[in-house]
Amino acid sequence: MPFMVLGIDGAAIALSAAGAAEAWLLLLLVIAVVSSFLAERVIPYERSWNTDHDDTRRDRIHAAVNETMILAGVAVIPLLASVVPAPDLWPRHWPLLAQVLVAIMVADFGITTMHLASHKIGVLWRFHAVHHSVTRFYGLNGLMKHPLHQAIETAAGVAPLILVGLPAPVAGVLALAVAVQLLLQHSNADYRVGPATYVLALNEGHRFHHLKWAGVGDVNFGLFTLIWDHLYRTYSYDPAHRFSSAELGMAAKPHYPTAYSAQLRYPFTADGGC
Numbered sequence: 245m246p247f248m249v250l251g252i253d254g255a256a257i258a259l260s261a262a263g264a265a266e267a268w269l270l271l272l273l274v275i276a277v278v279s280s281f282l283a284e285r286v287i288p289y290e291r292s293w294n295t296d297h298d299d300t301r302r303d304r305i306h307a308a309v310n311e312t313m314i315l316a317g318v319a320v321i322p323l324l325a326s327v328v329p330a331p332d333l334w335p336r337h338w339p340l341l342a343q344v345l346v347a348i349m350v351a352d353f354g355i356t357t358m359h360l361a362s363h364k365i366g367v368l369w370r371f372h373a374v375h376h377s378v379t380r381f382y383g384l385n386g387l388m389k390h391p392l393h394q395a396i397e398t399a400a401g402v403a404p405l406i407l408v409g410l411p412a413p414v415a416g417v418l419a420l421a422v423a424v425q426l427l428l429q430h431s432n433a434d435y436r437v438g439p440a441t442y443v444l445a446l447n448e449g450h451r452f453h454h455l456k457w458a459g460v461g462d463v464n465f466g467l468f469t470l471i472w473d474h475l476y477r478t479y480s481y482d483p484a485h486r487f488s489s490a491e492l493g494m495a496a497k498p499h500y501p502t503a504y505s506a507q508l509r510y511p512f513t514a515d516g517g518c
Contacts, residue, residue: 245435245446248424252276256420260413261340266318269420273311276424280383283433289447292489293380293432300384302504307387310394311423317398318419321412334409340417347410347418351401352468358400359465360476362393370511371396373518376461377500377507379489381451386426390511401467425468441481445470451487452480456495494518 252272259268288294335343362372371393378385389397402410402418410418429450441448445466455461463480466473473479494500496518501510510516 280427289434303384310387354401355467356472382432383427385430456493
């Protein structure tokens, strides 16, 4: 976890502050993905989650599509700024690290709130349910989302930042930080962070969010932190609980479609609600 946050995210901040090309962020993303999968094999939480459940190809498509959407969103920020000039409210004179931390906290609030709404509002749940159809917990789960819901959730976190003039370099680092966080949050690596478990939205706490029973899994919505969950009273954690595939997924939809194309279509069907 220190390597991913301090190493990968830290390197992104340092390179962006030095004016390096954005291609470096893609290299750091590749390093993060490889490191995540390596850690899952060296220190697995559940060894069976490292094997294919007839879902690897589908999850790779989800990850490729949704990560491309995130990167494309970063790329169009300068274009949006030129078409719809934002008020100059962003603290550009601050050190880049401080700017990134502000961006993370704002995005965390928006994404957490939209995530919570997606469990309470039927039309949003139809699309978010794709993410909850997983029956194993590993790195690629973070981007296993319906692209429409991915767009809605991302907009909730990033739109307020764009409206106050988020600079493209900060947006690039934020995009990488989101990808790294999704890897950490859904990782099958059995890493521990001690008391920080109650503040940071990492895999120990996020597993409770994927419990398959309605209500029981309506907890720990945060992306980066659990601060908003404490405020929303949606925080839950039991250090003694041991998870298995039998507890994951959706109890009300045990036969949810598993193929990528079927998951894209299912929310639009009569049976797509839950």
